[in-house]
Amino acid sequence: MQSKFLGWALLAPTLLILALFGVVPFIYVLFVSFHQWNPFGANPDMLFNWAGNYRKLVFDAQFLASLGVTAAFVFFAVLSELVLGYALAQALMRDFPGKAFFRTIHTLPLIMAPIIVGSVWKLMTTPSIGIIPNILSNWLGYDLNIGQSAWQAFATTVIMDIWHWTPLVTLTLIAALVSLPADPFEQAQIDGANRRQIFWHITLPMIRPAILATVFIRMMDAMRTVDEVLMLTGGGPGSATRYVGVHIFKEVFPRTNYGYGSAVSVIVLYLTIVVCWLMYVGLIAPRNKGKG
Amino acid sequence: MARVKIDNVFKRYGALQVMHGVNVDIEDGEFVVLVGPSGCGKSTLLRMLAGLEQISDGTISIGERVVNDVPPKERDISMVFQSYALYPHKTVAENIGFPLKMAKRPKSEIQEKVNHAASILDLAHLLDRYPKQLSGGQRQRVAMGRAIVRNPQVFLFDEPLSNLDAKLRVSMRVEIKELHQRLGTTIVYVTHDQIEAMTMADKIVVMRDGRVEQIGAPLDLFDRPESVFVGGFIGSPSMNFLHGTVSSQEGRQVFRTDGGLALPMPQAGLADGHQVTYGIRPEHIAIGDEGVPVNIVVTEPTGSETQIFARVDNDLINAVVRDRIYARPGEQVGFVIDPANVHLFDRQTERRL
Numbered sequence: 001m002q003s004k005f006l007g008w009a010l011l012a013p014t015l016l017i018l019a020l021f022g023v024v025p026f027i028y029v030l031f032v033s034f035h036q037w038n039p040f041g042a043n044p045d046m047l048f049n050w051a052g053n054y055r056k057l058v059f060d061a062q063f064l065a066s067l068g069v070t071a072a073f074v075f076f077a078v079l080s081e082l083v084l085g086y087a088l089a090q091a092l093m094r095d096f097p098g099k100a101f102f103r104t105i106h107t108l109p110l111i112m113a114p115i116i117v118g119s120v121w122k123l124m125t126t127p128s129i130g131i132i133p134n135i136l137s138n139w140l141g142y143d144l145n146i147g148q149s150a151w152q153a154f155a156t157t158v159i160m161d162i163w164h165w166t167p168l169v170t171l172t173l174i175a176a177l178v179s180l181p182a183d184p185f186e187q188a189q190i191d192g193a194n195r196r197q198i199f200w201h202i203t204l205p206m207i208r209p210a211i212l213a214t215v216f217i218r219m220m221d222a223m224r225t226v227d228e229v230l231m232l233t234g235g236g237p238g239s240a241t242r243y244v245g246v247h248i249f250k251e252v253f254p255r256t257n258y259g260y261g262s263a264v265s266v267i268v269l270y271l272t273i274v275v276c277w278l279m280y281v282g283l284i285a286p287r288n289k290g291k292g
Numbered sequence: 293m294a295r296v297k298i299d300n301v302f303k304r305y306g307a308l309q310v311m312h313g314v315n316v317d318i319e320d321g322e323f324v325v326l327v328g329p330s331g332c333g334k335s336t337l338l339r340m341l342a343g344l345e346q347i348s349d350g351t352i353s354i355g356e357r358v359v360n361d362v363p364p365k366e367r368d369i370s371m372v373f374q375s376y377a378l379y380p381h382k383t384v385a386e387n388i389g390f391p392l393k394m395a396k397r398p399k400s401e402i403q404e405k406v407n408h409a410a411s412i413l414d415l416a417h418l419l420d421r422y423p424k425q426l427s428g429g430q431r432q433r434v435a436m437g438r439a440i441v442r443n444p445q446v447f448l449f450d451e452p453l454s455n456l457d458a459k460l461r462v463s464m465r466v467e468i469k470e471l472h473q474r475l476g477t478t479i480v481y482v483t484h485d486q487i488e489a490m491t492m493a494d495k496i497v498v499m500r501d502g503r504v505e506q507i508g509a510p511l512d513l514f515d516r517p518e519s520v521f522v523g524g525f526i527g528s529p530s531m532n533f534l535h536g537t538v539s540s541q542e543g544r545q546v547f548r549t550d551g552g553l554a555l556p557m558p559q560a561g562l563a564d565g566h567q568v569t570y571g572i573r574p575e576h577i578a579i580g581d582e583g584v585p586v587n588i589v590v591t592e593p594t595g596s597e598t599q600i601f602a603r604v605d606n607d608l609i610n611a612v613v614r615d616r617i618y619a620r621p622g623e624q625v626g627f628v629i630d631p632a633n634v635h636l637f638d639r640q641t642e643r644r645l
Contacts, residue, residue: 189364191390192442194394208381
């Protein structure tokens with residue numbers, strides 16, 4: 001009995017913090033999402049309106065559009081980060097002069113706060129003063145104006161996310177590659193596999209758990225991107241980069257539409273869970289069958 | 293099937309030379325065992341044959357083809373690693389069929405050959421399992437299945453039995469030998485275990501410090517070791533060595549230890565005073581009253597035989613006898629040695645005289 005008590009006692013701080021900062025706010029958001037509540041609106045009181053907020057968001061064209069651009073953002077960003085991260089991880093597995101230096105500076109973006117990343121990229125991409133539009137127009141004759149071009153703004157947010165988060169993917173994949181045993185790779189050479197076949201049949205399946213874990217983390221992170229994009233484009237031009245996180249922020253803070261914003265948050269959480277569950281069922285569960 | 297020729301092969305890592313002109317000829321269908329202590333270069337030599345390690349000088353040919361610059365996948369060889377190197381994410385069937393899949397053979401053919409290999413190795417009921425669901429012996433057999441399925445010219449085995457327990461090792465030894473008799477493919481097999489070498493090989497290559505020490509049939513190596521090293525390495529328990537000189541006594545030459553004890557030796561026509569190392573195998577020492585008197589230090593009865601350790605000068609000499617000896621430590625017994633069983637080596641060069 002004592003050991004059981006001790007176990008709970010040791011867990012208590014964690015559970016308490018989790019409850020305080022995780023469960024309680026979530027229940028509160030859930031509670032608010034069933035109310036109409038705009039403290040600075042005509043009626044500042046919390047009015048219970050059943051599932052009114054949820055019904056509204058199903059017909060909210062702006063919300064649906066934001067889901068679409070978020071999906072595109074997550075897809076392009078995470079896929080590019082994975083490919084680029086793998087290539088960098090492989091490159092860093094080799095020895096070359098300055099490797100330690102490069103590996104260090106290449107992880108620097110990771111320790112930067114998103115709000116800083118957004119500000120720096122804003123500075124770098126502002127037409128006439130930013131370095132990127134300058135170089136592009138002087139060297140390539142290409143005009144970059146993320147305040148005007150919807151797709152340029154979208155692409156820039158994707159590139160910014162890649163710049164910020166590829167090192168995370170690289171680090172995870174290096175860890176996975178380093179821990180691989182050498183024998184199966186030598187065996188595969190003897191078994192007649194060429195480099196491409198070794199990649200598809202041996203390397204990829206063996207680092208699959210690490211890849212999936214990274215993709216999950218990056219997907220969940222990318223789906224709730226707010227501050228970087230808010231700083232860089234403010235969700236514009238128009239609603240070209242109004243990702244769900246940005247959408248919620250704009251509903252809740254400038255418009256103080258707390259009830260509706262909460263409902264959107266709950267739905268986004270739900271959608272994230274669904275996407276992850278689908279990926280789990282589609283990619284992980286079938287492979288684990290039969291494995292002891 | 294093919295001959296393998298290793299011709300004056302050197303290996304250097306920068307300034308460090310680890311392989312010093314190795315020559316080995318392997319006949320078609322021969323079972324050759326490379327044996328030697330850790331770090332003697334046997335595994336490196338095998339990896340050079342496989343193409344996993346470059347050679348610095350010399351030539352290696354498989355069949356009639358020089359393969360120095362041929363990558364592993366084009367050498368038409370199979371290899372079984374000590375760790376088995378199974379693909380953890382593939383089933384037994386996928387593991388065995390992998391070389392065929394890489395060669396883009398039709399599915400039906402792959403299935404047929406996998407089933408055939410599985411039936412030879414008694415794996416048919418395990419085809420859907422993953423490596424981690426198998427025991428050590430089963431994994432070993434899967435690795436062998438993957439090696440035989442492609443019907444290569446040469447099989448390479450790198451200490452394949454080292455990770456198995458003693459009992460399983462004996463039965464796998466028999467299985468590998470049986471497989472060789474059945475397939476008739478050339479096998480190069482690396483081990484540090486001289487029993488494995490003796491029991492399996494047609495020909496043993498004893499290596500030491502990146503050089504070939506002696507090549508020969510197992511019993512030839514046992515009966516006529518060319519050096520002190522081979523004499524001590526082959527045979528278990530290992531050969532006893534004593535240091536001393538040749539001297540004459542009553543018209544016959546005898547071996548006199550540095551401590552002055554006289555032991556019988558073959559009349560090899562050596563000059564008196566020649567410094568020699570005297571080798572005698574434990575099983576070639578008998579116990580008898582007419583023998584050389586020695587003091588027993590320890591006896592170790594194992595049931596089927598008795599090991600006796602006795603002190604001669606400052607060395608412990610080991611004798612193995614079939615009879616049960618009930619002598620106590622400190623008692624004196626006589627060691628009877630037939631000169632025909634004595635091996636004489638030059639003390640300086642350590643080569644056979």
